Amino acid sequence: MNDKDNIAKSESTEQKIKEAARRVFTSKGYAGTRTRDIAEESGYNLALINYYFRSKEKLFEIIMMENLQLFIGSIIGMLNNEATSLDEKIDQLVTYYVDMLMVNPGIPVFILNLVNNNPSALFEGVLGGNTVSDTVFATQFKEQMKKKKLTIHPLHLFMNIVSLTVFPFASAPMIKAKNGISDEEYNQLMLERKILIPKWIKVMMDM
Amino acid sequence: MNDKDNIAKSESTEQKIKEAARRVFTSKGYAGTRTRDIAEESGYNLALINYYFRSKEKLFEIIMMENLQLFIGSIIGMLNNEATSLDEKIDQLVTYYVDMLMVNPGIPVFILNLVNNNPSALFEGVLGGNTVSDTVFATQFKEQMKKKKLTIHPLHLFMNIVSLTVFPFASAPMIKAKNGISDEEYNQLMLERKILIPKWIKVMMDM
DNA sequence: GTCTATACAAAGATAGAC
DNA sequence: GTCTATCTTTGTATAGAC
Known part of the structure; x- marks a missing residue:
């Protein structure tokens, strides 16, 4: 696996979490959304959200x-x-x-x-x-x-x-x-x- | 204090909590509302909400x-x-x-x-x-x-x-x-x- | 009826292994 | 980069004193 693959994979994961967050936040709002919902929707683990976006609030601001x-x-x-x-x-x-x-x-x-x-x-x-x-x-x-x-x-x-x-x-x-x-x-x-x-x-x- | 006063007082408290709940739920929605917000808004204690309405969910249904x-x-x-x-x-x-x-x-x-x-x-x-x-x-x-x-x-x-x-x-x-x-x-x-x-x-x- | 204190559950954030 | 396990905070419900 070379650098290009690494970057591609990384961007893809971040992007997938963001898209999942967009869907969940848009339909349930901030308070109605649990970070666990986003994790499940994205197919990745809870900890990854924090790894990429630091906090629920920061991620919400982007969306x-x-x-x-x-x-x-x-x-x-x-x-x-x-x-x-x-x-x-x-x-x-x-x-x-x-x-x-x-x-x-x-x-x-x-x-x-x-x-x-x-x-x-x-x-x-x-x-x-x-x-x-x-x-x-x-x-x-x-x-x-x-x-x-x-x-x-x-x-x-x-x-x-x-x-x-x-x-x-x-x-x-x-x-x-x-x-x-x-x-x-x-x-x-x-x-x-x-x-x-x-x-x-x-x-x-x-x- | 006679019975009439007792009932009047009781209804008043229940009513005040309900009105507080109406304001908070209506502006923040279900997920965005904490029972503590309703307690504070009503001027009464957190436990009174449960005493009169059994749970956050039941109270929400009324509103x-x-x-x-x-x-x-x-x-x-x-x-x-x-x-x-x-x-x-x-x-x-x-x-x-x-x-x-x-x-x-x-x-x-x-x-x-x-x-x-x-x-x-x-x-x-x-x-x-x-x-x-x-x-x-x-x-x-x-x-x-x-x-x-x-x-x-x-x-x-x-x-x-x-x-x-x-x-x-x-x-x-x-x-x-x-x-x-x-x-x-x-x-x-x-x-x-x-x-x-x-x-x-x-x-x-x-x- | 009302309050204080507390138990219990849910949710956000993080540490550390791989 | 990704996961499991766990700490911490927040929120709901209840027990028990007055």
Whole structure:
């Protein structure tokens, strides 16, 4: 076994533990996760977690940052893109969230938990100082409202887009259980929404 | 001290512990709550929790049922009311949720956690067998869609109402922190939404 | 009914062998 | 790098005094 194999094996183990941690933390949250769960899920021993990541808390921080990036970090660029119209931004946001959440359905609840249990200072670091009101997105919306002689806070538009797109994923287990809907049928509904939500948003904000 | 005083005092203590438990469980979830937190929050000793409620789990079940009732149980009647129109039902749902969530902002995240960590069997008991598709609400919506020659699943309407109303409360800490908005300003936005959401819903479903 | 003290179980972290 | 065994901390439940 040479150096290359050693490194490859080492990275693989670390990566496998991290992926296992991502799955468990994302579905059970910090307090609900036992390091023993992560060990079992990864197929490795409990002690390896400490060997690679020093502590449960340190490992959680890594997963948390990745999930925050996925949920919030990725959309900052879209909101501030000078080259796209407001309508295009709406399409992009909805598409991004639906596609991302179909692969990572646990993210919304994970983030909501985080946000409800942690000091707000947490977000300063991840997101920079960008407030929604300062984005190109908000400016474009305000211009459109001006033309129509309406005054609606840009946050309403933003909340509407995210609410309509993300909440159905967060509440999926409840909706499925309560309505006897299969995973496939639910996915189908979500794909319909990917088309419908941008249309809805446009007529809503046109009133 | 007579019997009446004894009973009054006893109920009061039990009630205080339950209220403390409600606050702590609702904000931190089951796994995140230590019985010591509840004891401290209530002002009583750790042992009293066991004396009145037997165990952490039993106490949690009580709080869980109350929160589920608040979040889901209360709206079944509205959805199945033959005496109200679809538009009136929409108004009622939005008003109910906004008013209830301004008092209990932690409920949505609590419920979402529950739903993501528990077997779906849990809901059978609380909600009876009512699926959204079987309600008067759904029937009225289908009739309206028929007139307009449209075919949209009634669940979309239901998800839209709940999403637009509930999600902004669930994500409030994030929105506030990220946009430098005070509690008062945020409440103001929510009150605006109480008026706006029914209007939005009506134009959305009219396309 | 309420408290103090403590038993008992679960979970995180680490030492040391291989 | 990986494992087994063990220490330590934290959390739940209960016994017994008042």
